[in-house]
Amino acid sequence: MTAPGGPPLRVLVLDHTAELGGAELALVRTCAALGPAVDVRVLLFADGPLRARLAEVGVRVDVVPLASSVATTDRASAGRLSAATVAGALRTLPFLWRLSRRVRALRPDVVHTTSLKADLLGIVPAAVARRPLVWHVHDRIAPDYLPGPLVRVVRALARRAPAAVVANSRATAGTLPAVTAVAYPGFAREQAAGADAPAAARADVPGPTVVMVGRISPTKGQLEVVRALRAVVDAVPAARLRIVGEPAFGAEDYAALVRAEVTRLGLDDHVDLVGFVADPRAELDAAAVCVHASPVPEPFGQVVVEAMVRGVPVVATRAGGVEEILVDAEDAEDAEAADEGDAPLGLLVPPGDSDALATAVLDVLRDPAAACERAQRARASALRRFPVERTARVLTDVWTSVSGGARRA
Known part of the structure; x- marks a missing residue:
C-alpha cells in the first residue's frame, strides 16, 4: 500500500475484449472495490458495452483497436500453425506499436492483463514501457481446455514474461508453472x-x-x-x-x-x-x-x-x-x-x-x-x-509487491 498522503499506485489494465464475459464483469466489480491507494485505468482493444460499465464505476477507459479478425480468433484456431495464424500474427505488429506508444504515454506503475490474448499481447508494451507485468489468468492452461501448442507457449512464457501471475482459482493455478496468488472473482x-x-x-x-x-x-x-x-x-x-x-x-x-x-x-x-x-x-x-x-x-x-x-x-x-x-x-x-x-x-x-x-x-x-x-x-x-473486497486486497498486494522501486511520482 502507499503511505498515507503518498501518490496512489497507477495500474493499467489491458483486456482484448469489450464484451461482457465473466472475467470482464468481475473486472468491473473489482475496479469498483479498489480503495484510494490504487488509481486504475483500463485500456481495451475494442469498443463495446464493457467501456460503459467501467465508466459507470468511475474508471477511465482508453481504446486501442485490434483487428477484429485477430481479436475474435478462437482458441482452437490460435493453437494451430497455419497461414491464417501467421497472417494474424503479422497483423498484430502495427497494433503492438500503437499499444506500446499508448502504454508508455499513460506511465503506469504496473501493467495488468486480464484475458489470455491480453496476457500475450501485453508482453511487448510492458517491456517497452519498462513496467512490471502482472498476468491475471482466467483460463485453465491445460490440453483439455486449450490447444496443446498454445498450452506449451503460455506455460513457457509464464515462467519469464510476467513479474507475477494471479490465477482465478486453485484449479487454474494448478495448470501453471508458477503462481503468485489466487484471486477468486468476487461478488459485489x-x-x-x-x-x-x-x-x-x-x-x-x-x-x-x-x-x-x-x-x-x-x-x-x-x-x-x-x-x-x-x-x-x-x-x-x-x-x-x-x-x-x-x-x-x-x-x-x-x-x-x-x-x-x-x-x-x-x-x-x-x-x-x-x-x-x-x-x-x-x-x-x-x-x-x-x-x-x-x-x-x-x-x-x-x-x-x-x-x-x-x-x-x-x-x-x-x-x-x-x-x-x-x-x-x-x-x-x-x-x-x-x-x-x-x-x-x-x-x-x-x-x-x-x-x-x-x-x-x-x-x-x-x-x-x-x-x-x-x-x-x-x-x-x-x-x-468470495466478497469482491477480498479480491481487491489480493490484487492490490500483488501490484504493490511488483511495483517496488519502479514507481513514478
Whole structure:
C-alpha cells in the first residue's frame, strides 16, 4: 500500500475484449472495490458495452483497436500453425506499436492483463514501457481446455514474461508453472442484497424452475442440460428450464444445435431461451435450482457463487474450479475431508453425464427441505469466502509487491 498522503499506485489494465464475459464483469466489480491507494485505468482493444460499465464505476477507459479478425480468433484456431495464424500474427505488429506508444504515454506503475490474448499481447508494451507485468489468468492452461501448442507457449512464457501471475482459482493455478496468488472473482454486495432467506424457502418461488446462466457454448453444457430435462419433465411435468445467455465467440452453431435438441426431445413448451440478462438476480430468485453443467473443467464458475449468495440450491459438474467453490476447505473439519471432494454445499455430478444431472435436479425438486439446508450453508460460505473486497486486497498486494522501486511520482 502507499503511505498515507503518498501518490496512489497507477495500474493499467489491458483486456482484448469489450464484451461482457465473466472475467470482464468481475473486472468491473473489482475496479469498483479498489480503495484510494490504487488509481486504475483500463485500456481495451475494442469498443463495446464493457467501456460503459467501467465508466459507470468511475474508471477511465482508453481504446486501442485490434483487428477484429485477430481479436475474435478462437482458441482452437490460435493453437494451430497455419497461414491464417501467421497472417494474424503479422497483423498484430502495427497494433503492438500503437499499444506500446499508448502504454508508455499513460506511465503506469504496473501493467495488468486480464484475458489470455491480453496476457500475450501485453508482453511487448510492458517491456517497452519498462513496467512490471502482472498476468491475471482466467483460463485453465491445460490440453483439455486449450490447444496443446498454445498450452506449451503460455506455460513457457509464464515462467519469464510476467513479474507475477494471479490465477482465478486453485484449479487454474494448478495448470501453471508458477503462481503468485489466487484471486477468486468476487461478488459485489448488491448481488447478495435482499436474499437473506434461501430461494428454496421463499413463498414467491413459482415452482420447479431450473435456471442456467452463462454464455451459450459447448464448454458450458447447455446441450447436456436440455437432455437431462427430458427425464426431469417425465418425472415432474411442471418443470421448466430457463437458459439465460447468448452465444459468443463463434458459438452460434452450437446455439442452433441446442434449439434443435429442445424440439427433437419435445421440450419446446418447457424451455425458455431468455437471451442475455445484465443482472441475473431476478432469474436466480425465481428458480428452484441453478445448474452449472460444463462438460470440461471450468477455471472457476462465477454463476455458482452468484446462485449461492442468492440462496439458490446448486447442481454442478465435479470438475475444475467449481468443485473448490462447493467444497469449503476453509471450514472443513480436516484437510482430508476436503481432499476427498465431499460437497456439502451443492450436488456435484460427473461432467457430461445428463442422466446424473437429471437425478441431481430431481433430488432438489423432490426434497426442498434438504436443498434449502444446503443453500443456507452455501450462502454463508460464499459470503465469507468470495466478497469482491477480498479480491481487491489480493490484487492490490500483488501490484504493490511488483511495483517496488519502479514507481513514478
